[in-house]
Amino acid sequence: MVTAAKEKTVACNDLDPALLVRAYRVMLLARATEDKLASLYRAGMIKGGVFLGKGQEALSTASSIFLKKGDIFGPLIRDQAGRLAFGDTVLDTFRTYLGSAKGPMRGRDGNIHRGRPREGYYAMISHLGALVPVVAGGLYARRLRGETGVVGVTSIGDGGTSTGAFHEGVNLAAVERLPLVVVIANNQYAYSTPNSRQFACADLLDKAAGYGIAGFKCDGTDPFASLETLQLAVQAAREGRGPQMVVATLLRLVGHGEHDDAGYVDAALRQANVGRDCLEVGATQLIESDVATADDIAVWTKEAQAEVEDALNIAQREKGPDPAEEDWQAISTERLADGHHDLEDE
Amino acid sequence: MVTAAKEKTVACNDLDPALLVRAYRVMLLARATEDKLASLYRAGMIKGGVFLGKGQEALSTASSIFLKKGDIFGPLIRDQAGRLAFGDTVLDTFRTYLGSAKGPMRGRDGNIHRGRPREGYYAMISHLGALVPVVAGGLYARRLRGETGVVGVTSIGDGGTSTGAFHEGVNLAAVERLPLVVVIANNQYAYSTPNSRQFACADLLDKAAGYGIAGFKCDGTDPFASLETLQLAVQAAREGRGPQMVVATLLRLVGHGEHDDAGYVDAALRQANVGRDCLEVGATQLIESDVATADDIAVWTKEAQAEVEDALNIAQREKGPDPAEEDWQAISTERLADGHHDLEDE
């Protein structure tokens, strides 16, 4: 049983430059996608909420970039970047927000609830914490089938750690010694609620020992540190060392949703290290470590924006679902459909 | 914020001999009561389950004996002793098991679900963990009203620590810095489920730091140690040092309920220190520390048995509730009762 909560300060030197570039480009793509979502929201072109992960791209990318085909990723609200790194597309992102019938949710569910579970990309429900045992269950089934070396990653916020579902899920994963990595993005607030009204432990990482699982800590505004930490955590899980908890500190640089101006965020936090923009930090890191030049980054940024425009153009031309063609069935076994549907007669 | 998990090995010398005697006599009374409940069950005189706390009397007594009028006690399944120490009576115990209309539950609820909430003695529902936030809420209301120095104690098993309710409740209490003492009776099993299938932490006390609350540990088979530990914990809570977690190791010396022969319990555990009978340990302690003689204890035992017989005699003569006289209302506001009660017409 691994009980020691390890803390690791990371240098970038373990990471392949190609990976660093790939990760950074995902971050750029996520940012460009979200910037576009924000404008669409402001233009009234998205019905319902828009929930962005600005400032969390580094951690989110790191969460899934070490996963392979056959692994499981259960992203949460702020994981636009991690989704893209795991194989989600900008097109499917827009399709889901715009309700395209061609999107993975076919207009039935929207925004951050998208996924392609058959491909290991699970689709969250809104209830925070609820995804933790589901990802654990996916891993459990894989092991039962004899598959080894599979890893599952899921993420949660500081607020989500207060849910019973989080607790039960992490504890169950620990008992079953499942290869689950739980990434806690401690962005200081749950909607408007500061950490002081959310938990009383000195450090969220103190929770790891309480579950008897390994713990890692990193600066979530630092892409290199996030990558190296997640690489270690994913590797440990893959090697059979049971669940791993990663606690990253950072700040969300937008509102909870685009309707929210985040006026409650402490100005001092915005100025502090925790309030850094990981894209800026990453750019400096890449340049200083000679992995890329400022020009490279400018080009990638343009390319990301172009990709976003292209995807949006496609998604905007796609139709939404036709209510008349829906089967309006919530179960798959047709013969067991309950016959009583008043609205159908209309 | 108190985050250090303290461990304390206790000597008996801090405790008033009168308290030691009182505690031991409560333990004897609880044991005598439960022995009688077991025979009533075997004789088919109790309908429904009988759930006993044999082996846990020391810890349970210690849990509530330091509480005062105005404090809150939220006992669980194995707390016959703690209930008695807090002011519950043997008579009400039998009344509740036998369904007497004069019992605090008036035949509406039974066995371990009894309480007198107005007197700070809360009545558990079956769902484990669910009482934790309720006791926290009681303390919250007291503080809001300006009362200080109030303490609430509630208990939970090793199994109950896996519930979301436990987690949410303890965390909330920590955030609110409520004077709550949570006593975890780690009796090695949840029904038949051993700790190895319940949690993976090295020690349940490791959870305290994860909530940012103080932690104590004691040998739950040792009455003196249990008393001294709880005295410290209750005092710390009373002094405003926030929630306190006490983890005690012991074994339940009966089945989960009287229908259960506990055949799943590891024989080695029964032989080990954890399998000691706290009543025997307590007797030795009292005698060795010159607080009582073997004769005293024999007399007290007889007196406890006599008290039990007397109470049973009364309870057995009392009537159950008369269905025809029940109001069959689940809400107190009569004018808002829903008018639709088919069975009433019969």
Added chain:
Amino acid sequence: MSVTYLEAIRAAQEKALADDPRVFIYGQDVGSFGGAFKATKNLAAEFPGRVMDAPLSEDAIVGLAVGAAIEGARPIVEMQFADFSTVGFNQIVNQAATLYYRTDIPCPIVVRLPSGGTLGAGPFHSQSMEAVYAHYPGLVVMTPATVEDAYSMMLEAVSIDDPVIFCEHKLLYYHLKADKLPDTAQPVGKARIARAGRDATVVTYSAMLHESLQAAEDLVEEGWQIEVIDLRTVKPLDTDTILASVARTGRLLVVGEAWPWGGVNAEVISRVATEGFGLLDAAPMRLNARDTPVPYHPDLWAAHRPTASVIAARLRQLLTQ
């Protein structure tokens, strides 16, 4: 001046806090932020220490309220969305709802559930859970449909000694307006004839009241006079008012936004069929949402729940059968 449905809820909470020191509010983001929908705006500043942000723990939030109620407090707890009350479900249906029956101690808590569908809200921010709670003994379930009721029923919810599930409809929050807050109110537990008529009775509640009133209006030019009853509370359910109306009209349509299996509509029809069978001139009818999760896309959503035109169409069937 005009006041919205949401402002009425806020004003009622403000008055409750001002009038009764036992009242406090507990819920996620209800403090200085004023709540996800601003139903507690400024209340934390106005009533220091009595309007508190809770951890993200619905089970513990309701549990805390029950404990506080045992000690004589009168907590109002806000669920951020009704849909999230599923994780506080056990404390509501097994702890709060059983307390009085078991221990003779009332449990005066109010659980606010921002309920019902809105544009683009999708499967987990749109649910109508009134029927689930009404099924459990021990709960009062309120479903105000007007600004006046939002205000007066919230006040009464706080003042009665029993647990109240207060289903406020999000679609009405900002758009539904009244000139002013009411001074008097119909007693809780009594349904209201929102529109008098003689040809058929529509029984409905919450946001569907407005769709139903619109449908009734649309049928006027076809010569039909539709009576529309607003249930106001679904538990208790005011069977008498319903039966009296059906006695006049002989025809019944029940309209609700919740799912079709069971629920308020089934209960209303069942009561009329069992207790007022002879009053019916034609088979009663009902309109619910469809039996799927509430869809995200506006077009799907519009086809998922009853709307005025669907209600009107169904009424035409009812009137001519």
Added chain:
Amino acid sequence: MSVTYLEAIRAAQEKALADDPRVFIYGQDVGSFGGAFKATKNLAAEFPGRVMDAPLSEDAIVGLAVGAAIEGARPIVEMQFADFSTVGFNQIVNQAATLYYRTDIPCPIVVRLPSGGTLGAGPFHSQSMEAVYAHYPGLVVMTPATVEDAYSMMLEAVSIDDPVIFCEHKLLYYHLKADKLPDTAQPVGKARIARAGRDATVVTYSAMLHESLQAAEDLVEEGWQIEVIDLRTVKPLDTDTILASVARTGRLLVVGEAWPWGGVNAEVISRVATEGFGLLDAAPMRLNARDTPVPYHPDLWAAHRPTASVIAARLRQLLTQ
């Protein structure tokens, strides 16, 4: 040889485990202990690693099952008592029930709920939650009343691709016996005429089937022939069989053990009233438990739920009105 209702459930799980490697069982004490009621006795030894003790975490237990189902497994999870499913409620109604609609991926899990009242079981070990689950889209809710159905419906529950809430009645566990397990079965989703009659129809399910059959028997000497329909599944609800019976008898009594507000009884009456209004010769009736928590004392419990004599009395009213 004879086989009990409980043994049938055990045998069906055994067969499912033997026939399909994707099946596994997860729940508190289901492993070497064989479950609180012994519904999984010896299965852990027979199928190593596939029948596992779970931590005391209903939410996580159901969540695990959903995740496993996504990966193609077919988990059976046991709640120790139906009443405890309230703490796994969110995973059932929001995670499992919505998966197929949202993602097009079926969710073949079975949630076993030991349901209903027994002597001295009290408020938290007696509940009947079928109506609560049936209200939610996306769930199949089975309520077997016979040994044969306990067996064949459990097999079908495991084999269909959708989440099944399997409400097994604890009162039937040990006492209800059959000569042997069935080879064939009526399809799930079809109700069964448990006793043919011509004077009135009783629609019922689960343990109340046996009270209703007894009542029907008691009325024979008074010259009445009562038809008794066992719903078998409450969602889907086999409206056709009910309507066909009411068409023959003209009279309907619905009997259930759950609470009166809403629920199966309301849904059945509502369907008959809306779809078979003309078939009724008299007002339909219903019998439920009373609207309080299920009481502990045997005398209160006996007065809380319908029994054969109460059903017979109500039938006499129905037959003579």
